[in-house]
Each structure stands twice: as C-alpha cells, then as structure tokens.
Amino acid sequence: MPRILLVNLLAFGGGFSIMSLELLGGRILAPWFGSSIYVWGSIITVFMLALAAGYLIGGTLSLRSPTLGKFGALFVIGALILYPTVLLAEPTMQWVFARIEDPRYGSLAASLALFVAPTVVLGSISPYAVRLLVRSREESGRVAGTLYFVSTLGSALGTLGTSFYFVLWFEVDTIVTTLAAMLLAMGLVAAAVGRFDDNAA
Amino acid sequence: MLRRVPLAFAVLLGVAMCADAAAEVIHRERSLYQTILITKTDRRLCMQFSVRAKRRSQSCMDVRDPQRLLFTYTRMTMAALLVKPDPARVLIAGLGGGTLPTALAELLPDVHIDVVEIDPAVYAAAQQYFGFAASDRVKVHVGDARVFVKRAGARGESYDIVILDAFGGDYIPEHLMTAEFLEESRALLGPDAVLAANTFATSGLYDHESETYRAVFGMFFNFRLLESDNRVVIAMNGPPPPKRVLRANAAAWAKRLRPYGVPIKEYPDRLSLAIDWDTAKRPLTDQYAPANLLQGD
Numbered sequence: 001m002p003r004i005l006l007v008n009l010l011a012f013g014g015g016f017s018i019m020s021l022e023l024l025g026g027r028i029l030a031p032w033f034g035s036s037i038y039v040w041g042s043i044i045t046v047f048m049l050a051l052a053a054g055y056l057i058g059g060t061l062s063l064r065s066p067t068l069g070k071f072g073a074l075f076v077i078g079a080l081i082l083y084p085t086v087l088l089a090e091p092t093m094q095w096v097f098a099r100i101e102d103p104r105y106g107s108l109a110a111s112l113a114l115f116v117a118p119t120v121v122l123g124s125i126s127p128y129a130v131r132l133l134v135r136s137r138e139e140s141g142r143v144a145g146t147l148y149f150v151s152t153l154g155s156a157l158g159t160l161g162t163s164f165y166f167v168l169w170f171e172v173d174t175i176v177t178t179l180a181a182m183l184l185a186m187g188l189v190a191a192a193v194g195r196f197d198d199n200a201a
Numbered sequence: 202m203l204r205r206v207p208l209a210f211a212v213l214l215g216v217a218m219c220a221d222a223a224a225e226v227i228h229r230e231r232s233l234y235q236t237i238l239i240t241k242t243d244r245r246l247c248m249q250f251s252v253r254a255k256r257r258s259q260s261c262m263d264v265r266d267p268q269r270l271l272f273t274y275t276r277m278t279m280a281a282l283l284v285k286p287d288p289a290r291v292l293i294a295g296l297g298g299g300t301l302p303t304a305l306a307e308l309l310p311d312v313h314i315d316v317v318e319i320d321p322a323v324y325a326a327a328q329q330y331f332g333f334a335a336s337d338r339v340k341v342h343v344g345d346a347r348v349f350v351k352r353a354g355a356r357g358e359s360y361d362i363v364i365l366d367a368f369g370g371d372y373i374p375e376h377l378m379t380a381e382f383l384e385e386s387r388a389l390l391g392p393d394a395v396l397a398a399n400t401f402a403t404s405g406l407y408d409h410e411s412e413t414y415r416a417v418f419g420m421f422f423n424f425r426l427l428e429s430d431n432r433v434v435i436a437m438n439g440p441p442p443p444k445r446v447l448r449a450n451a452a453a454w455a456k457r458l459r460p461y462g463v464p465i466k467e468y469p470d471r472l473s474l475a476i477d478w479d480t481a482k483r484p485l486t487d488q489y490a491p492a493n494l495l496q497g498d
Contacts, residue, residue, distance in 0.1 A: 030376035031487045034345025036319060037233050098355070103348050168495070171488035 054123015075187025260298025299333030
C-alpha cells in the first residue's frame with residue numbers, strides 16, 4: 001500500500017514539474033525570441049516530442065527488472081539535468097540568437113537545446129510507474145488509468161500554480177531550482193524506500 | 202444614496218450607449234494577437250483592440266483634420282522633443298494607426314524612423330484606413346520589439362529618440378516592461394538621446410514600473426496630466442536637462458506643433474523629477490515580471 005501511494009505521489013510530482021517547466025519556458029525564451037504565438041508553438045512542439053521519446057524510453061527501461069530504486073534514479077537524473085538549465089539558459093540562447101535570425105527557428109532551436117533532455121527523463125516516469133504497480137493483466141488498465149489521472153492532475157496543478165502564483169512570488173530561476181530540488185528529494189525518498197521494499201519483494 | 206447610484210449608472214450607460222451608437226464598426230478582424238476594430242463616426246476614425254469585452258481605442262484620427270493628434274498621451278509623447286529637439290533617427294515600438302510616425306515624419310523632413318509592430322494585421326489596417334505609408338524614411342518592421350531592440354543593439358545602432366508605445370488592449374507584453382529590456386533600449390540611445398514611454402498612471406503596476414525605470418535610468422521625468430490615465434516617462438542617458446533648456450526647446454517647437462494640437466509650451470512645467478511612488482516595490486526583471494498579475498493590485 002505505501003508503495004502504491006509513493007509511486008502515485010511521484011507520478012504526480014513528475015506531471016507537476018513538466019507543466020511548470022513548460023510554462024516557465026515561455027518566460028525564459030521571451031527576452032530573446034519575443035512572446036509571439038510561434039514561440040509558444042516551439043515550446044509545445046518540443047515538449048510533446050520530448051515526452052513522446054520519454055514514453056518510449058520509460059517503457060523500454062521498465063522491461064529490465066524494474067525496481068523502486070531505479071524509478072527513484074529517474075527522478076534524480078531528471079533533477080540533475082534540469083538544474084543546469086538555470087545556468088546554461090542565457091549563454092545557450094545568446095548562442096542561438098547570434099546564429100539564427102528568424103525568431104521562429106531561433107525559439108525552436110533554443111527550446112530543443114534547453115528542454116529536451118529534462119523532459120525526456122520526466123516523460124519516462126509514467127510508463128515506468130505503470131510497470132511498478134501492475135500485478136495482473138486484469139488490473140493493468142485501471143492502474144494505468146489511475147496513474148494518468150494522478151500525473152495529469154499534477155500537470156494541471158503545476159500549470160495553475162506556476163501561472164497564477166509562483167511567478168508572482170518568485171523569480172523564474174528560483175522556481176526551476178525548486179522543481180529540481182523537489183525531483184531530487186522525491187527520487188531519494190523512492191530510492192531509500194526501495195532499498196527495503198525492493199529487497200523484501 | 203442607494204437611489205442615486207442606479208441613477209448615475211443609468212446616465213453613464215446612456216452616455217456610453219450614445220457614444221457607441223454613433224460609432225459604426227467598418228472593419229472587424231481577429232488577428233493573431235487581438236481583435237482589431239475600425240470604427241467611424243462622422244468626425245473620427247478609430248482603431249480599437251478588444252482583447253476581452255472591454256474596448257480601448259489605440260489610435261484615432263480626425264477625418265476633417267487628420268494632422269491633429271486626438272489622444273492626450275500621443276501629444277504627451279511629443280515631449281521627447283523637449284529633450285532632443287533635432288532627432289535624426291527615431292525608433293517607435295508599436296504602430297497602431299501610425300499617427301505618431303506620420304506626424305514625426307512630417308515635422309522632421311530628414312528624420313529616419315523605424316517602427317516595430319508585432320501584428321501584421323495592425324500594419325495592414327493602418328495602411329488601409331489611416332493612410333499610413335511606409336517610405337524610405339519610415340520603415341516598418343513586423344516583429345517583436347524585444348527581438349528588434351536586441352538585434353539593433355548587437356549591430357551597434359543608435360537612436361536619438363526611442364518611443365515605447367507597445368501596450369495594446371488589456372494585456373501587457375511583460376517582456377517589454379523589464380529592467381533588462383529598458384537596459385537594452387537604453388543601450389540604443391545616443392549621447393544626448395531620450396526615451397519616451399507611454400505607460401500607466403493608475404494601476405497597481407505604477408510603483409513597480411516606476412522603480413524599474415529608476416533602477417535603469419536613475420532620475421527620469423515623470424509626465425502626467427490630469428486629463429489622462431496615462432503617464433509618459435521621459436528618460437535619458439545622462440542627467441536631465443534643466444528647465445530653461447526644456448522651455449527654450451518648447452518655444453522653438455510651439456509653432457510647428459500647433460497644427461497637431463500639441464500645447465508643448467505647457468509641458469516643461471509638468472515634467473517632474475519627484476518620486477511619487479512606493480520605492481519599496483520590486484522592480485520588474487526578466488526573472489520577475491508578473492506585470493499583468495500586478496496590474497490589478
């Protein structure tokens with residue numbers, strides 16, 4: 001039971017981080033590429049592509065003796081990849097800005113450079129979580145449905161919280177850093193619990 | 202008291218309805234960024250942006266006297282000439298109906314004007330309904346002002362007057378209000394050049410915005426008139442010129458500005474260096490720019 005709760009909680013956190021980051025993406029790109037509709041087009045395209053790749057990778061990883069500890073490792077990796085975004089955003093965008101004149105392709109290139117890696121990792125969470133919780137074929141649909149529900153609820157809350165409140169209270173970098181810290185903490189908790197649980201199972 | 206309120210409302214509603222009934226919508230278009238309405242009365246042609254239900258006129262033209270600048274804030278923007286009376290290069294962010302670039306091009310026969318407008322539909326409507334025409338001297342660049350300013354800075358360009366007037370409808374482009382954007386705009390200013398920004402005087406944003414300008418420019422002229430909800434920030438690279446210089450420039454410009462309805466001689470005394478805002482409020486930056494959320498405070 002705590003295992004089910006924990007995995008769902010982590011799926012929630014993953015969904016939350018993805019959408020919070022996506023919204024902040026608009027803020028991060030605006031100083032260099034503006035806030036025209038195509039900037040949002042670039043961001044959403046890149047997030048969708050990265051999530052798609054993440055789903056494939058997460059599914060493949062789940063084939064190799066899945067454990068809660070490895071699940072936690074995904075979060076830790078996600079956090080470690082996300083945090084440098086804060087440090088590398090400015091030089092990356094400056095580099096792209098100097099080379100690509102058209103802000104459509106500039107924003108697309110910058111989004112690819114900044115957001116693909118963390119979003120691929122965060123995308124791999126959901127299918128892996130499904131594998132951890134499914135025990136029988138009969139309940140597989142319900143388990144997957146519940147996880148989608150929880151992670152999408154997290155996404156909704158991440159979107160709302162970020163756009164309504166976080167940007168009013170905190171700086172963009174602070175929010176991204178906090179997301180990374182949150183992912184790291186979740187990953188470490190999963191790994192710690194996994195040390196007992198995976199061995200017991 | 203209770204009886205009076207509905208009465209006042211009824212009167213207001215009646216006035217609003219009369220004003221609306223008289224104006225005919227001759228063009229309505231949903232562009233990428235807003236809904237553009239061109240309205241016409243027998244005297245006035247207006248461009249309005251309606252992002253939500255509320256309409257706000259962006260640009261109006263007196264059909265019988267097209268030179269006359271009908272909006273107080275447009276006239277106030279001309280105060281930039283008090284600081285820089287002989288500009289050779291002007292940058293304007295935000296085209297609207299094009300009344301400002303048209304007036305400046307007429308007033309300054311040798312001036313080169315770059316106008317940045319994000320919405321191609323606004324540019325098209327300005328040409329079609331307001332007789333706005335780009336030329337060798339007046340160039341329109343369709344795109345985001347932030348990107349244009351950054352690129353112009355990278356090319357090492359400079360302007361004598363930079364006018365920020367990109368605040369359309371109800372929504373504020375937040376990346377055009379930050380200290381970083383003002384730094385980039387300031388970098389475009391030549392030695393004795395001036396930046397004039399049409400901004401808000403009444404919303405919860407006033408303090409934050411004022412602090413942002415102060416962080417970037419130090420002292421600046423705050424230009425407010427009772428008749429307008431707008432204020433115009435007049436900021437420069439160096440120290441603000443003394444009042445006698447402003448008055449001398451006003452006197453030199455007064456006659457030429459008369460056909461445009463700009464009472465420029467009244468302006469020098471209205472330019473204030475006083476700090477009339479809460480300096481504890483946080484300046485807006487690229488990291489912290491919730492301008493639209495703060496507006497309602």
